Amino acid sequence: MVIVTGMSGAGKSQAAKCLEDLGYFCVDNLPPSLIPKFAELFSSSSNLRRVALVLDIRGEEMFGDLLGQLRTVEAEGVAYRVVFLDASDEVLVRRYSETRRKHPLAGRGRVTDAIRAERDELKPIRDLADVIIDTSSLTLTALKERLAHAADATAEPGVLTVSVVAFGYKHGVPLDADLVFDARFLPNPNYVDELRPLNGTHPAVVQFLQADSEVQAFQRELHRFIDFLLPRFIREGKAHLTIAIGCTGGRHRSVYLATELAEHLRASNVRTFVELRDARK
16 A cells, blocks of 8 residues: 655646556545545455555645554554655745645745645655655656656565666755765766767766776765665665765766666666656756
């Protein structure tokens, strides 16, 4: 059973559609007080194999009891995972402005005030989430792929799914990152005229970076450090890990390092998803 929640405007309605496409039976906006009953039905049914509950803050008085209801479900031995959808404040404000929809907490003042209040209320839920997905720059296709990996991570205890995200610091650090590595100290292909329009997957950029001993030394240490951490995250019961690697613009160094790390992890049979967030910016 997958429970999807998160910030208003972060894409929960789209997530429900994506999960239905992935074969999940979705229930949208189920009151938290009914979650234990639904979990009981799910655990005793032979027809319901993949279920997703999509919850939001539209009913404040109901949403506040979510933590207590989840503890009840856990005490009854029903396995579940929580996926939390998030987005930057700027993106959420823009989405509400474009759609002209009313924020559920609009009574708190301006949209920015409502978003701030919602973040405070949802912090306990975000803190316990097994997977956090930053939808700020995700297309619908990318969201579906991320949800597929997140759902995959919930399916098999003791198996870790890793997302490696290449990003540019000038575009903001991913909100869902568990680990963040800064590659801005490495030689920058952006200062080479013929490499500037390319990205970190292009053979010419790869050759440039592979020729630098500092890049290779950092890459070896990064791989060794991640190899050290993964078994320990698995031991702690973590199902999904997001590793973010950043450079200035997110087009060259971070893309190269993220792609190489993903290949390294796949060679070790680790389920790995790579996102080149800012490669086209």
